[in-house]
Amino acid sequence: MIKIYFEQHNELEKFICLLQADANPLFSCEHSDDRVVAIHLVQEEEKGLAAVARAVAQFILHFMEDRLLLSIISGTFYYNDEEEQQQILQLAHSFLDGERHDYRTGKKHRQSREALIMDALLPFLKDGLSFSLASFVTFRLKPYIQLLSHYVELAIDEYKLEQEYQTFVQLLRDYVAVRETKWSVVHLVHRPPEFFFFDAQFRYVPKTELKQWIDRKLVNQPMYIDATVLAPLVSLAPKTIYVYTDEPDDGMLQTLQNVFQERLRFFPSQAFRRSLPVE
Template sequence: MLEILFTSPKEARTIYSIFRKNRIENKSELQLLNDEVITINPTLWDVTVEKMIIPGFVQFICEHKEHEMMVTLIKQDYYFKDEDEQHQILQIAYSIMEGERTDIPGIKEGPSRELLLRKILSQFLKPNLSFSYAAFQRFRLHPYIERLRDYVEVAIEEYKLEQEYQVFIHNIREYLVKRETKVHQLFLVHKEKEYVLLNDQYRVLSEQELIQSIDQQFIYQHPMYIDSKLLAPLVSMAPNVINVYTDNQYDGMLHTIQNIFQERVTIHNLQEFKGHFKENKNREPS
């Protein structure tokens, strides 16, 4: 028989419900006593463990305990006390865990959380075992919690970078409010990783012209972030209109330009530029 003690009646009822759904008919006897003890008396131990107990624990921990563990890490180990900050860090962590943020560096390779839990449980569970779930979580889940810590640490670094980025964008917007417009309109052509700036006569602006246009005080104020070949000239010239021609509107630099200039930016398909270029009889930038 297996006996599991819970200090929380809610947790006991939750995992009991999960076990009931996973139970193989006529293979195990399952009871919940006083909303605090679950007993399992399997006819076939290996089958019950594999089909009912381990999947039940994995589901319970991932769906009902994981969030709490991650919040504890964020609060107690990394000292983020503000609930809004905790929420933002958790959102990033879950997006990484669910494979939505593969672009973020620093994510360690390793088995999934589910596989870690299955391994821990398969090594721990034995016939005629009586244990407290709280003690099991505290003393047996270290590999799983360390895996969660990996995600939390990467999420915190990404959160800090995103906060710095937002401050950067805000500061440049403030600069633009005070900056006198030097040109009314510019054209920006984006091909793969190349960016070409043109004036309103569709003439490519030379590297020397771009360097001369830069407000050096602006560069001095933003040394860590500003791109001197494109972003610095753009911001320094402070155009009222920027027509962007691209086949990749999700490009990182273009995303930053849109965040900074907002309604001043209009995105076009790269093919549209070729039509404009022919009409103006200018050489297309390479």
């Protein structure tokens, strides 16, 4: 028999559901109101222990992991604002789920969190054992906790970058709002990775001419502003920007959308009928 102690009764109930989900014949379980589950191994002890280990691992991943991440966010990195915590938590999940690349290590395939937990559980579980799940996580899952900490650090880096980006976008948005319009219309043609400027009469505007329109105040800003596309557009402060592109999700175009908002109008690249220069 194995006894597992939980901190809360609702945790016990969730764990029982995981244990009983597969109607596994290798063990039976019973529980009481004092947050303890007793698991009786019926046959094939090794396979029964492995099945119990999988259930414990799934419980930790599904019902404890967010709490552990939030504990790291607040306890290690001192982010105590609830809204900030939730934003960092979501970013951490995007790294954990592989949606964002681990740019620090460059590793695409780390050992999975479940494998780390199972590596600690399988040598630990045995018939006749009684243990607290919270204590097990604290004292025997250090590699797993270290992995969570690593991804929280990545999430915080990303959070800071996003905060800086939002500040940057708002600065440019405010600038455009009060800037005198130099050109009422700009036609911007996107042929990755290049952008080509045309004025309201569809006259091509070379880069050397665009540079002359850039407000020097933008160059002296503490944040870097792209001098080939963003700085000229912000300096010109057009009322309407016609963008011809087949890649509206391009990073620069997303920034232009965030800065100029309703001033941008998107069209497929083929809608621009004039020939492009060779630079």
